[in-house]
Amino acid sequence: MEKQKCIIYLGDFDLRNENVQAHLVKNNAKVFNHLGYIVAFIGVNRKSSYEEILKLPRISVGDNNYYLEVENTLSFTGILRYRRAAEQILCFMDSVAKKCDVKYVISYQAPTFSIILKSVVHWCVTNNAKYIVNCADITSFKSQPVLRRIVMNANWRYLHTLNKRHANGVIAVSSYIEGFYHRDGIPSVIVPPLFDNYLDNSFELADKVTYIYAGSPFVLKKNVNTVGMKDRLDKIVDLFVQLSSSNISYRLRIIGITKEDYTSCVPRHKKELETNKDIIFEGRHSHQATLNAIRDADYMINIRDVNIMNEAGLSTKMVESVSLGTPVVMNLVGDNYLYLHEGSTGYMLSGDTLKDCELLRSLCDKTYQERLNIKMKCAGDKTFAIEKYEHKLKKFLEAVATVGE
Numbered sequence: 001m002e003k004q005k006c007i008i009y010l011g012d013f014d015l016r017n018e019n020v021q022a023h024l025v026k027n028n029a030k031v032f033n034h035l036g037y038i039v040a041f042i043g044v045n046r047k048s049s050y051e052e053i054l055k056l057p058r059i060s061v062g063d064n065n066y067y068l069e070v071e072n073t074l075s076f077t078g079i080l081r082y083r084r085a086a087e088q089i090l091c092f093m094d095s096v097a098k099k100c101d102v103k104y105v106i107s108y109q110a111p112t113f114s115i116i117l118k119s120v121v122h123w124c125v126t127n128n129a130k131y132i133v134n135c136a137d138i139t140s141f142k143s144q145p146v147l148r149r150i151v152m153n154a155n156w157r158y159l160h161t162l163n164k165r166h167a168n169g170v171i172a173v174s175s176y177i178e179g180f181y182h183r184d185g186i187p188s189v190i191v192p193p194l195f196d197n198y199l200d201n202s203f204e205l206a207d208k209v210t211y212i213y214a215g216s217p218f219v220l221k222k223n224v225n226t227v228g229m230k231d232r233l234d235k236i237v238d239l240f241v242q243l244s245s246s247n248i249s250y251r252l253r254i255i256g257i258t259k260e261d262y263t264s265c266v267p268r269h270k271k272e273l274e275t276n277k278d279i280i281f282e283g284r285h286s287h288q289a290t291l292n293a294i295r296d297a298d299y300m301i302n303i304r305d306v307n308i309m310n311e312a313g314l315s316t317k318m319v320e321s322v323s324l325g326t327p328v329v330m331n332l333v334g335d336n337y338l339y340l341h342e343g344s345t346g347y348m349l350s351g352d353t354l355k356d357c358e359l360l361r362s363l364c365d366k367t368y369q370e371r372l373n374i375k376m377k378c379a380g381d382k383t384f385a386i387e388k389y390e391h392k393l394k395k396f397l398e399a400v401a402t403v404g405e
Contacts, residue, residue, distance in 0.1 A: 002101075003099070003100050003101040004038050004064075004100055004101065005036065005037050005038070005100070005101045005103050006037060006038040006039070006040060006096060006100030006101060006102045006103065007029075007032050007037045007038070007039050007040070007102070007103065007104045007105070007106060008039075008040045008042065008093060008096060008102055008104070008105045008106070008129075009025060009028075009029060009032075009039055009040070009041050009042070009105075009106045009108065009134075010041070010042035010043070010089065010105070010106070010107055010108070010110070010111050010120070011025065011042075011043060011106075011107060011108030011109045011110060011111060011134070012043070012044055012074065012108070012109045012110060012111055013025045013041075013043045013044070013108060014043055014044050014045060014046045014047075014069075015041060015043050015059060015061060015067060015069070016045055016047075016056070016059050016069060017045065017046055017047055018287055019046065020316050021108065021109075021136070022043070023193070023287075023316065024108075024136060024173075024193045024194075024316065025041070025043075025108055025134075026061075027193070027194040027195065027196060027386055028134070028171070028191065028194065028393075029041070029061075029062065029065070030062070030194075030196065030386055031194070031386055031389055031390055031393050032393070033062060033063075033065070034386075034387075034390055035390060035393065035394055035397070037103070038064050038065060038066070038100055039061075039062065039065045039066075040065065040066040040067070040068075040092075040093075040096045040100070040102075041061055041065065041066065041067045041068070042067075042068045042070070042089055042092060042093075042111050043067070043068075043069050043070075043111055044069060044070055044071070044072045044074075044111050044112075045069045045070070045071060045072065046072045048071065049071055050070075050071045050081070050084065053069055053070075053071060066092075066096060068088065068089070068092040070085045070088050070089065070111050070112060071085065073085050073112045073113065074112060074113065074151075074152075074155070075148065075151070076147045076148065076151050078112075078113075079113070079151075082112055082113050082115075082116075085111070085112040085116075086112065086116050086119065089111060089112070089116060089120075090119060090120075090123065093105075093120075093123055097127055102127060102129045103129060103130065103397075103401070104129060104130050104131075104132050104397065104400065105120060105123070105124050105129050105130070105131055105132065106132045106133075106134050106171070107120065107131070107132070107133055107134065107163070108134040108135075108136070109135075109159065110159060113155055114155050114156070114158045114159035114162065115158060117159065117162050117163070118162060121162070121166045130168040130169065130400050130401060130403065131166055131167060131168050132167065132168060132169045132170070132171060132400060133163045133167040133169070133170050133171070133181060134170075134171040135163075135170065135171070135172055135173065135177045135180075135181065136173040136177075136193070136313060136314075137173070137177075137309065137312055137313040138176075138177070138180065138308055138309060138312040138313075139152075139156065139309060140307075140308070140309045141153055141156075144219070163181070164181060164183065167181065167183070167186060168186065168187075168400050168403045168404070169186060169187045169188065169189075169396065169397075169399070169400035169403065170186065170187075170188040170189075171188075171189055171191055171393075171396070172188055172189070172190050172191075173190070173191065173192055173193065173312075173313065173314050174190065174192075174311070174312055174313065174314055174334055174335045175190060175335055176308075176311045176312045176334060176335075177312050178190055180312070185403070186403065187396055187399035187400050187403065188396075189392060189393065189396040190335075191389055191392070191393065192314050192319060192335075192339065192384060193314060193316045193319045193384065194319075194384050194385070194386045194389060195319050195320060195323040195384045195385065195386070196385065196386045197291060197320075197323075198323065198324070199291065199292070199295050199324060203295045203296045203325065203375060204296050205296065205298065205368070205371055205372065205375070206251060206296075208249045208250055208251055208364075209249070209250050209251070209298045209299075209363060209364045209366065209371065210250070210251045210252075210253060210296070210297045210298050210299075211240075211250065211251070211252045211253070211297065211298065211299050211300070211301045211329070211360075212252075212253045212254075212255065212293060212294055212297035212299070212300055212301070212326070213231070213233060213236055213252070213253070213254045213255070213256075213300070213301055213302060214254075214255040214256055214285075214290050214293070214294060214300070214317050215230070215231055215255075215256050215302070215317055216230070216256050216257070217229055217230060217231040217232075217233040217256070217257065218230065218231075218233070218265060229305070230304070230309065230310070231302055231303065231304055232303040232304060232305060233254070233257075233262070233266075233303075234266045234268075234269070235303045236252075236301055236302070236303055237262075237266070237269055237273075237279065238353070239353070239356055239357055239360060240252045240278065240279055240360075241269070241272050241276065241279075242353070242357050243278070243357060243360055243361065243364070244276055244278050244279070246357075246361070248360075248361055248364050249364060250278055250360075250364045251278055251280065252278060252279045252280065252301075253280050253282060253293060253297065254279065254280065254281045254282065255282050255283075255284070255285050255290055255293060256283075256284060256285075256290075257281065257283065257284075258281055258283045259273060259281035262281060291320060291324060294317070294320060294321050294324050294326050295324040295325065295326060297326050298326070298327075298363070298366075298371055298374070298375070299326060299327055299328070299329050299347070299363060300317060300318065300321035300326050300327070300328045300329065300330075301328075301329045301330070302315060302317065302318065302328070302329075302330045303330065303331050303349060304330070304331065304333045305333075306333050310333045310334055311333065311334045312334065313334065314334060314335055314336065314339075315330075315336065318330065318336060318339075318340070319339075319384045322339070322340070322345045322346075322378060322381055322383060322384065323381070323382075323383075323384050323385075324379070325375050325376070325378045325379030325381075326375065326378065327344065327345050327346060327347060327374060327375075327378050328340055328345065328346050328347070329346075329347045329349060329359070329360070329363070330346065330347075330348070330349060331348065331349040331350070331351060332348055339383050339384070341381075344374075344377055344378060344381075345378050345381050345383075347359060347363065
């Protein structure tokens with residue numbers, strides 16, 4: 001009996017606890033399932049030890065798909081547990097190859113130290129599988145503690161060096177990453193984070209215009225350095241404090257961080273936020289609760305500095321917001337305005353405080369019916385729908401299959 005074709009997808013995604021990487025990988029895997037491939041995932045569990053993982057119930061990763069989760073070893077002390085994780089990974093790959101015809105192995109970073117990828121590349125050569133790199137960001141570790149920063153920088157240098165040398169194909173989340181990994185004769189494709197968790201359009205708009213920020217903007221430590229900020233939540237708060245001082249009616253919901261944690265990291269806002277009733281910090285929500293909150297908001301807002309990390313990435317929350325019918329108010333960084341359409345799914349911030357406050361003020365002045373119309377127009381946007389990328393990824397895999405022949 002002919003074996004079913006298969007893709008092994010390994011990386012630092014946590015399918016059980018659903019980190020950001022997990023949603024990107026799961027949605028890409030749905031495309032591969034639609035194209036007729038079984039997907040075997042090799043990910044991490046960031047919350048459980050090796051012994052605890054053995055006792056956990058299985059989770060559903062899609063019909064006929066497989067999943068191995070290894071403990072998180074990516075730390076200074078985790079070096080001592082690397083060998084066991086590496087053995088687990090390679091044994092699992094061997095077991096999958098006995099049941100399926102493994103055509104491709106896709107690496108989304110690595111489920112342990114990146115030195116494992118040297119063994120993975122060798123496994124691909126031995127088993128006649130193509131090695132594909134899926135890269136969604138280029139991370140900065142400047143805000144990390146010294147020991148972790150040393151370990152992570154060394155790990156990333158090794159990962160990128162090996163991937164550039166051995167990739168048979170590249171799935172990039174942005175044009176910056178596609179250029180970063182460019183090698184003559186190696187196929188590449190740009191695929192943004194995809195989305196298929198569409199909710200019905202029965203959103204509930206509040207009595208006043210509601211903006212929402214959702215995410216983990218920075219490492220939680222006192223007087224955080226802005227270099228370590230993925231999102232400039234401090235600049236967002238600056239804009240809305242000015243709106244409040246002008247007696248503009250609005251609500252800003254901030255999901256992902258508490259007021260106490262935020263003011264510890266950004267103490268200059270502590271006094272202003274003590275009396276501000278328009279800016280509401282809600283702490284962490286479940287992923288589904290966050291999606292519901294995004295759907296019910298008038299606008300998602302974010303500000304990101306223009307740097308390598310943000311030029312290379314693409315905001316997952318931007319993808320979710322547009323897909324749920326909530327336009328995004330954001331500055332131009334990386335590829336975001338290749339997908340956002342000014343005046344319908346996006347409203348561009350300029351970086352000029354006066355102009356940006358005026359833009360926010362004008363959006364606050366919309367009537368209830370105008371707000372409904374804006375939401376309904378955005379809700380029809382399927383820019384990030386999974387089905388739009390099936391043909392693109394099919395052609396990409398066909399091109400990768402011919403590399404080296």
